[in-house]
Amino acid sequence: xxxxxxxxxxxxxxxxxxxxxxxxxxxxxxxxxxxxxxxxxxxxxxxxxxxxxxxxxxxxxxxxxxxxxxxxxxxxxxxxxxxxxxxxxxxxxxxxxxxxxxxxxxxxxxxxxxxxxxxxxxxxxxxxxxxxxxxxxxxxxxxxxxxxxxxxxxxxxxxxxxxxxxxxxxxxxxxxxxxxxxxxxxxxxxxxxxxxxxxxxxxxxxxxxxxxxxxxxxxxxxxxxxxxxxxxxxxxxxxxxxxxxxxxxxxxxxxxxxxxxxxxxxxxxxxxxxxxxxxxxxxx
Amino acid sequence: xxxxxxxxxxxxxxxxxxxxxxxxxxxxxxxxxxxxxxxxxxxxxxxxxxxxxxxxxxxxxxxxxxxxxxxxxxxxxxxxxxxxxxxxxxxxxxxxxxxxxxxxxxxxxxxxxxxxxxxxxxxxxxxxxxxxxxxxxxxxxxxxxxxxxxxxxxxxxxxxxxxxxxxxxxxxxxxxxxxxxxxxxxxxxxxxxxxxxxxxxxxxxxxxxxxxxxxxxxxxxxxxxxxxxxxxxxxxxxxxxxxxxxxxxxxxxx
Numbered sequence: 001x002x003x004x005x006x007x008x009x010x011x012x013x014x015x016x017x018x019x020x021x022x023x024x025x026x027x028x029x030x031x032x033x034x035x036x037x038x039x040x041x042x043x044x045x046x047x048x049x050x051x052x053x054x055x056x057x058x059x060x061x062x063x064x065x066x067x068x069x070x071x072x073x074x075x076x077x078x079x080x081x082x083x084x085x086x087x088x089x090x091x092x093x094x095x096x097x098x099x100x101x102x103x104x105x106x107x108x109x110x111x112x113x114x115x116x117x118x119x120x121x122x123x124x125x126x127x128x129x130x131x132x133x134x135x136x137x138x139x140x141x142x143x144x145x146x147x148x149x150x151x152x153x154x155x156x157x158x159x160x161x162x163x164x165x166x167x168x169x170x171x172x173x174x175x176x177x178x179x180x181x182x183x184x185x186x187x188x189x190x191x192x193x194x195x196x197x198x199x200x201x202x203x204x205x206x207x208x209x210x211x212x213x214x215x216x217x218x219x220x221x222x223x224x225x226x227x228x229x230x231x232x233x234x235x236x237x238x239x240x241x242x243x244x245x246x247x248x249x250x251x252x253x254x255x256x257x258x259x260x261x262x263x264x265x266x267x268x269x270x271x272x273x274x275x276x277x278x279x280x281x282x283x284x
Numbered sequence: 285x286x287x288x289x290x291x292x293x294x295x296x297x298x299x300x301x302x303x304x305x306x307x308x309x310x311x312x313x314x315x316x317x318x319x320x321x322x323x324x325x326x327x328x329x330x331x332x333x334x335x336x337x338x339x340x341x342x343x344x345x346x347x348x349x350x351x352x353x354x355x356x357x358x359x360x361x362x363x364x365x366x367x368x369x370x371x372x373x374x375x376x377x378x379x380x381x382x383x384x385x386x387x388x389x390x391x392x393x394x395x396x397x398x399x400x401x402x403x404x405x406x407x408x409x410x411x412x413x414x415x416x417x418x419x420x421x422x423x424x425x426x427x428x429x430x431x432x433x434x435x436x437x438x439x440x441x442x443x444x445x446x447x448x449x450x451x452x453x454x455x456x457x458x459x460x461x462x463x464x465x466x467x468x469x470x471x472x473x474x475x476x477x478x479x480x481x482x483x484x485x486x487x488x489x490x491x492x493x494x495x496x497x498x499x500x501x502x503x504x505x506x507x508x509x510x511x512x513x514x515x516x517x518x519x520x521x522x523x524x525x526x527x528x529x530x531x532x533x534x535x536x537x538x
């Protein structure tokens with residue numbers, strides 16, 4: 001397989017089962033990698049050594065699951081300190097996590113859990129994001145999540161919540177198109193209407209992924225290739241996001257690396273055929 | 285309801301399928317609220333089970349997937365995850381299987397679990413920075429000295445043939461029935477560059493290494509075993525320590 005280098009920044013989630021391949025085979029078609037922060041926070045062992053080696057030739061983004069920015073009991077400072085140390089060593093071009101909560105001081109629930117979009121929750125998330133950004137000395141990116149429950153107490157839409165959050169804290173946003181599609185099916189709304197309301201002026205990165213089906217429910221498992229419906233939404237968005245880094249995520253049923261490279265090439269082709277007429281932001 | 289209260293109730297509903305609370309939540313699609321929480325509960329159990337499978341792969345092989353999964357479910361029910369770090373999850377699993385009704389009559393299972401936990405910790409340890417081999421060889425000619433070993437190393441003792449069972453799991457042709465498991469073992473686990481190595485020690489070698497690890501002078505560590513060791517035995521043992529890159533420093537005493 002041969003690749004042409006592209007002006008578009010399309011990369012892949014970095015997974016340990018591909019480490020040996022990545023250390024042996026050049027990957028010119030993949031412009032960057034996104035590492036899961038939690039896998040490297042202890043700064044030791046083979047995974048961290050591989051990450052440092054890859055960093056010599058590739059831009060790396062750090063993407064977390066456990067910053068717990070929506071927690072009513074605040075961010076875990078011990079986690080934050082580890083993340084700062086990791087960021088200092090890797091010098092990532094992006095540090096991101098999710099707009100969600102994931103546990104209490106006594107229990108980590110290992111899920112991305114939904115927030116009510118209330119002004120009380122907004123104040124809490126802003127306080128947590130401010131603290132995290134003060135530690136990190138850089139803006140965070142926050143990503144929308146897929147949900148299986150929605151809060152009837154919400155006082156605003158998700159996109160309005162994200163817009164206010166970005167305005168108040170200076171954080172940027174990460175758009176997960178797969179999560180939008182999953183939520184649109186599970187909660188029965190039009191994904192294009194949702195995407196039309198997205199605060200693109202704060203958008204700094206995009207995620208693509210696949211999901212699985214459990215009876216009539218879509219599960220955000222990252223266990224399949226990016227499906228046609230998600231490619232279709234991406235295609236429509238391409239003119240607005242062509243200048244942003246795009247990362248394709250895959251966590252389960254991991255195929256050979258060359259199969260993921262094909263998805264990267266497809267994303268690049270979509271971006272190349274779109275005319276960048278609607279650049280959404282100057283963030284990247 | 286305040287955000288704090290709502291999140292505490294959400295946590296209870298996620299962890300306990302019998303808990304009830306009215307949180308003003310609308311489930312996805314045709315799901316009931318309980319079914320929606322089942323999705324989150326399933327995700328939680330799945331992630332912790334995967335952590336246990338990774339940390340205790342030989343236990344899973346010995347018990348079979350179904351029994352292991354049931355055991356994991358019971359453990360997860362009793363031992364909630366506290367931190368984000370799934371590598372830390374399962375430290376008490378060997379003690380748990382020692383007393384669990386399904387596994388308590390399998391005599392070597394707890395030791396197998398302890399062995400696997402140590403193995404995983406060494407695998408995740410920082411790569412060692414051993415002392416140069418030539419320098420080691422020069423320094424051990426000194427009259428008396430202490431040795432500091434690399435941190436990624438542990439001596440494991442069991443009254444069962446744990447490494448034989450573990451090796452059997454790694455080999456596709458091995459049959460468990462062929463193993464004489466009721467046989468004591470002393471095992472050295474250590475990291476050499478990126479790889480974890482497992483090496484059997486005899487009782488004398490294990491005792492000397494333990495003494496040296498605790499800071500004994502070489503003369504003291506060898507004295508108690510002098511009657512069992514020839515000069516060649518000692519020389520060969522030290523060559524092994526040096527070639528295995530186990531020595532981080534040698535402190536020569538005047």
